């Protein structure tokens with residue numbers, strides 16, 4: 001089975017649209033997301049445009065603030081401070097990666113944790129670690145929602161996550177652990193990756209290498225969640241998994257594009273609405 005992330009995301013967006021209608025009837029203002037984009041990375045521009053479209057569809061207010069790559073760290077921190085104190089702003093997202101002269105750590109620390117719709121602030125990271133979920137990172141959250149939507153129960157299952165980033169690998173491992181899976185985190189220093197991946201009931205790939213995982217890495221009837229967004233030899237969008245090589249042996253797989261990506265955007269909308277309710281005592 002091919003997991004149609006785009007279609008599942010659309011269904012959730014329609015539910016969120018209803019939630020926002022209810023907000024319109026009961027509150028004096030609408031949820032608002034502010035996205036800050038520094039520089040002109042073409043992939044970032046695409047993602048930010050998708051975020052804006054998602055907001056428009058659901059009825060969330062959005063503002064995209066663009067700066068050129070010479071924008072300083074101090075200026076960015078000042079801008080964040082103003083948004084932190086702006087009562088009409090529910091969500092603040094600073095698009096990553098940042099130019100080299102800006103400290104990602106400082107910036108993520110500066111965002112008010114109750115407006116941190118990315119779930120990257122240490123306060124929200126700690127809550128996730130402790131299992132007291134508040135604002136959860138969008139891509140990991142989207143993956144768990146997808147598994148739920150296909151009625152896949154993680155209890156007692158063997159999950160292998162390849163990639164140990166703070167925004168995907170580590171948080172998704174924690175979420176799977178919360179659902180009683182046995183979780184392995186593999187990475188670039190892992191020995192015998194094929195052997196480890198081959199025992200996964202659920203394989204999560206987030207390494208950024210086009211079509212790296214072929215059938216030799218995948219157990220029959222496994223579930224494959226492909227987080228990679230790469231360009232292949234023909235400059236076509238592709239995942240970390242060699243989709244054509246594995247699609248007939250898996251139970252289910254997310255395609256790239258149209259798998260995890262649309263879910264990430266949708267979870268951002270959901271987090272923005274959640275932040276709105278929390279900030280309004282809902």
Ligand SMILES: Nc1nc(=O)c2c([nH]1)NC[C@@H]1CN(c3ccc(C(=O)N[C@@H](CCC(=O)O)C(=O)O)cc3)C=[N+]21
Nearest residue numbers: 046047050093094095096097118257258259261262264
């Ligand atoms: N502060 C921050 N938060 C993020 O959540 C964040 C970020 N920075 N930096 C970059 C990554 C990546 N990311 C994606 C969002 C949407 C798609 C998406 O919409 N993908 C479409 C296709 C996109 C295309 O056409 O290129 C799909 O897979 O179908 C992909 C990737 C969010 N990220």
